Amino acid sequence: MRDISVIVPIYNESSNIDKLRSLNAFLGCDCEMLFVDGGSSDDTVALLENEGIMVIKAPEKGRANQMNYGASIASGDILWFVHSDSIIPADPVSMIRRVLAKGSKIGCFRLRFDSKSLLMHLTAWLSNLRVKTRGIAFGDQGIFIKKDLFTEIGGYAPIPLMEDYRLSLDVKQAGYKIGIARGKIITSERRYLKGGRWKTIRMMWSLQKQFRRGNDIEEIARRYEAGG
DSSP states (O other), X not given: OOSEEXXXXXXXXXXXXXXXXXXXXXXXXXXXXXXXXXXXXXXXXXXXXXXXXXXXXXXXXXXXXXXXXXXXXXXXXXXXXXXXXXBOOSSHHHHHHHHHHTTOSEEEEEEEESOOOHHHHHHHHHHHHHHHHHOXXXXXXXXXXXXHHHHHTTSSOSOSSOHHHHXXXXXXXXXXXXXXXXXXXXXXXXXXXXXXXXXXXXXXHHHHHHHHHTOOHHHHHHHHHHTO
């Protein structure tokens, strides 16, 4: 039995299908691959299934619900949550095992954006620093966690946004620290380009502050979708 289950929430990923194929081919021999669909209305599921890649259909849509469902049927004792547009580093499985062998029960990778912008390099650096200083990891950093700890804290909160932030807070409250793997996961800056880099960064900071204050998560999610 493979000890690492990779859980990838997907939704209308036809434009991203090459990355999903590559991810499945790269990790499929070492890990259990679980692509969990949240009710795609395009041909994502058909494209993957036509290539023999199994897709699991979550009973409820929403990234948190999809990841929780994937975790509930995963056979591995290590759960690794990967965003569909992420580019993972070489030999990530060894990096995960190395972090967990040091005693951590949860970890993540360092973040890098697919951008030459100094602002985006600074944003990634601050994200990596936040893990070290505040114990907060975001989903695009490829969070991995022992299944028993995931179960202990109740998994991802079934909320429309900030489920990764909430998970980090729950882990901290349970008395665990997040380890950091040596490799970097590359993530897309497409949302920053769409809304404008500075505007999007300010919006993210504002919404995170509202979340910490306990503001209504549904309203926070609406503002996120509307771009602030």
